[in-house]
Each structure stands twice: as structure tokens, then as C-alpha cells.
Amino acid sequence: MTSFKTLDDLEDGQRVLVRLDLNSPVEDGEVQDNRRFDRHAETVRELAERDFRVVLMAHQGRPGRDTFVSLEQHAEILGDHVGRDVAFVDDTFGDRAISAINDLEGGEILLLENTRMCDEELPEEDPETKAETEFVRALAPAFDAYVNDAYSAAHRSHASLVGFPLALPAYAGRVMETEYEANTAIAERAFDGEVTMVVGGTKATDVIDVMTALEDKVDTFLLGGIAGELFLRADGVPVGRDIEGMDLFDDQWEANETTIRSLIDDYGDQIRLALDLAYEDEDDERAEIEVGDIEEKDRAFLDVGSNTVSEYAATIESSEAVFVKGALGLFEDERFADGTVGVLEAISETDCFSVVGGGDTSRAIEMYGMSEDDFGHVSIAGGAYIRALTGERLVGVEVLRE
Numbered sequence: 301m302t303s304f305k306t307l308d309d310l311e312d313g314q315r316v317l318v319r320l321d322l323n324s325p326v327e328d329g330e331v332q333d334n335r336r337f338d339r340h341a342e343t344v345r346e347l348a349e350r351d352f353r354v355v356l357m358a359h360q361g362r363p364g365r366d367t368f369v370s371l372e373q374h375a376e377i378l379g380d381h382v383g384r385d386v387a388f389v390d391d392t393f394g395d396r397a398i399s400a401i402n403d404l405e406g407g408e409i410l411l412l413e414n415t416r417m418c419d420e421e422l423p424e425e426d427p428e429t430k431a432e433t434e435f436v437r438a439l440a441p442a443f444d445a446y447v448n449d450a451y452s453a454a455h456r457s458h459a460s461l462v463g464f465p466l467a468l469p470a471y472a473g474r475v476m477e478t479e480y481e482a483n484t485a486i487a488e489r490a491f492d493g494e495v496t497m498v499v500g501g502t503k504a505t506d507v508i509d510v511m512t513a514l515e516d517k518v519d520t521f522l523l524g525g526i527a528g529e530l531f532l533r534a535d536g537v538p539v540g541r542d543i544e545g546m547d548l549f550d551d552q553w554e555a556n557e558t559t560i561r562s563l564i565d566d567y568g569d570q571i572r573l574a575l576d577l578a579y580e581d582e583d584d585e586r587a588e589i590e591v592g593d594i595e596e597k598d599r600a601f602l603d604v605g606s607n608t609v610s611e612y613a614a615t616i617e618s619s620e621a622v623f624v625k626g627a628l629g630l631f632e633d634e635r636f637a638d639g640t641v642g643v644l645e646a647i648s649e650t651d652c653f654s655v656v657g658g659g660d661t662s663r664a665i666e667m668y669g670m671s672e673d674d675f676g677h678v679s680i681a682g683g684a685y686i687r688a689l690t691g692e693r694l695v696g697v698e699v700l701r702e
């Protein structure tokens with residue numbers, strides 16, 4: 301279904317430059333292990349086992365932010381996942397990088413420094429301009445082939461993602477292949493039965509964009525999270541009060557009220573809203589209330605209620621395909637995880653085709669002891685996943701296809 305070349309098309313024994321997305325949370329300067337390392341390790345291991353000289357590029361954070369750090373720690377974490385040494389050189393494309401690349405033997409792995417430490421990486425420019433940068437012109441001649449595995453960064457027109465494919469024969473890595481296929485399935489595949497989409501999380505515009513793009517493809521949207529509350533408010537329920545320190549409702553309501561109302565008017569039959577909601581009572585316990593009994597906007601709701609979970613689970617059970625974007629509640633707090641965990645468990649127990657995306661939502665899978673193997677695909681992409689769902693083409697994928 302794709303027209304890009306994959307690792308199956310690579311001739312053995314070459315010098316390959318591989319772009320990964322190891323962008324990770326950083327706490328007190330310490331890079332946190334996460335599933336991006338685990339997934340990319342498969343591509344890296346395969347290349348090393350096939351005796352390629354493997355040179356890796358990746359980014360971390362953005363200049364000016366606390367998360368903008370060296371990739372030295374990433375080399376160690378990735379090495380643990382690959383089961384082989386991953387050497388590191390603190391240079392992106394200068395003499396030290398070139399010399400470390402030239403010293404590699406077949407089967408050895410080297411990670412270059414954070415691509416965003418190179419001035420030419422970040423400005424969003426077209427692939428032709430990126431291919432002319434000194435970064436690409438200096439590094440490309442040291443390689444026979446370029447592999448892009450960084451699906452989750454493929455919406456960025458940065459040199460390491462779009463410049464090299466014009467300078468070298470270009471291939472998709474295993475993560476790129478799998479993510480592309482799963483995340484475009486909703487737009488490109490025809491399913492025999494019902495297609496259901498669970499939408500929640502904190503960003504109303506993401507939810508609106510997905511619903512607008514997919515109203516022809518999805519039979520039922522199950523709403524929750526902050527986005528679901530904004531739809532309930534449009535439906536006349538007095539909800540949408542922030543918990544202290546958060547500012548999630550009023551600006552989003554102002555910016556999106558008209559669109560939400562017209563979505564309800566146009567596609568009301570496809571949209572299911574919570575029947576009940578959960579909140580924290582005076583004893584700090586989870587309590588629930590039917591939506592019809594809410595009279596005033598006097599408290600923050602942090603999850604959908606148990607009747608909603610049962611209803612949503614029943615819809616999931618009779619679906620042929622289920623896609624998830626966004627959490628149904630504040631699942632990081634165990635008291636308010638029932639909605640998110642309930643729908644994920646329902647998906648994991650049926651044999652429907654399923655894709656779970658969005659960085660935060662997919663974290664709930666391991667937090668609550670579920671297994672990734674029980675889902676069709678768990679995406680490691682955030683922004684790129686949303687773009688794929690809404691039919692937007694990803695520039696990093698397009699250059700590989702060309």
C-alpha cells in the first residue's frame with residue numbers, strides 16, 4: 301500500500317544513516333526511558349545484525365527549553381534496549397563526527413549529537429532547501445543509504461528528516477512502516493463492520509479536527525475528557541469548571557463554541573456524550589452524578605462515570621475497528637482512571653482492529669497493567685498521529701515516497 305522502500309530493499313553491508321525519534325521527557329536533567337527507545341531498538345538491532353555500519357541521528361527538546369539536552373544518555377538507554385553498545389560522539393556533522401563514522405566496523409552503532417544543536421536543522425524549509433544545507437552536504441557523502449524511522453517527527457520539515465532523502469537513496473525503517481500503515485488505516489481501509497472512535501484529552505481543536513475529517517469514516521464518536529465536557533456544555537449541561545491551577549475550559553469554549561454546536565447539529569446521531577461524570581467529594585473520594593442531575597457549574601469533573609463506561613464498552617464490543625485519541629479522564633490519578641482504563645480494557649478484550657494514539661493516553665496501558673499486545677497498534681506519535689487521522693500528509697513520509 302505504500303510506495304516507499306523499506307529495509308527489505310537495502311543491500312547488505314552498507315553505511316547507513318538512520319533518523320530516529322528519541323525525543324523524551326527529561327526530569328531534573330535525566331532522560332526518561334519510554335517506548336520510543338524500545339520500538340526504535342528493533343530497527344537498530346536488525347541493521348546491526350545484518351552487519352551494517354549504523355549511524356543514528358535524533359533530536360531532543362528545542363533550544364531554550366529545559367528538555368534541550370545532549371543525546372549522551374540516550375545512547376546508553378538505547379544500547380540497553382538493543383542489547384549492543386551504542387557509541388556516542390558529541391558532534392553533529394563536524395570532523396569528530398566524520399572521523400567516528402569512518403572508524404566504524406560492520407555491526408557497530410554510533411549515535412551523533414542532538415540534530416537540533418545544528419543551526420540548519422530547525423528552520424522549517426522545503427526539502428530541496430534542506431538538501432542544500434552544509435549539514436546534509438557534509439554528512440551525506442559518508443553514507444550509502446538513509447533510513448527514516450522517525451514517524452513521530454515526520455510532520456517537521458527539518459534537515460535530518462527531509463534533506464537527506466534527496467541526497468541519498470532513502471528507505472523507511474520498521475517503526476516508520478508500522479506507524480504509517482496503522483495510522484492511515486482509518487482513512488485508507490474499508491472495514492466491514494462498525495468503526496468507533498474514542499476522543500477525549502484536553503485539546504478541543506484536536507478533537508474537532510479529527511471529528512470533522514472523519515465523519516464519513518466513523519460510525520460513532522465516544523466523547524470524554526475536557527473535550528467531551530465542552531460538547532456537554534454545548535448540549536446545555538452546566539459543566540466545565542477548572543480544577544485549581546488549570547485553565548482548560550473558558551478559552552477553549554470561546555474559541556470553539558460555534559464549531560462544537562454545528563458538529564452537534566450536523567452529526568448529533570454519530571456523537572455520544574457522557575451519561576454520568578465523576579468528581580472528588582468532600583472526603584477526597586471519587587463520587588459520580590448523572591449528567592441530568594447537574595444543576596450548576598460548581599465543581600470540576602475529572603472522569604466519565606460508570607454508566608458511561610458500560611455504554612461505551614458495549615459499543616466497542618460490537619465494533620469492527622476502534623481508534624483512540626485522548627483520555628476520558630485524569631487517569632494519572634487512580635480515582636479518575638475508570639473511563640480511560642474501561643475503554644482500553646474493552647478494546648483489549650475484543651478482537652477488533654485497534655489503534656491507540658496520543659502520547660499521554662497510551663501511557664495508561666502500562667500504568668494500569670495492560671499489555672500492548674492486546675491492541676492492534678499503540679502509536680508512539682502525538683502530533684503526527686493527529687495529522688495522519690485528519691488526512692494531512694507528513695512531509696517526512698512524502699519525501700520517502702518520492
Ligand SMILES: Nc1ncnc2c1ncn2[C@@H]1O[C@H](COP(=O)(O)OP(=O)(O)O)[C@@H](O)[C@H]1O
Pocket residue numbers: 500501502503524525526601602603625626627628629630631632657658659660661662682
Ligand atoms: N476531565 C479532565 N480533567 C483534567 N484532565 C483531564 C480530564 N480528562 C482528561 N484529562 C487529561 O488529558 C490528558 C490527555 O490529553 P491530550 O494531551 O489531549 O491527549 P493525548 O496526550 O492522549 O494526545 C491526560 O493526561 C489526562 O489527565
Ligand SMILES: O=C(OP(=O)(O)O)[C@H](O)COP(=O)(O)O
Pocket residue numbers: 321323361362452453456659680681682683684
Ligand atoms: O515528540 C514529538 O512530537 P509529539 O510530542 O507530538 O509526539 C516529536 O519528536 C516532534 O518534536 P517537536 O514537537 O519538538 O518538533
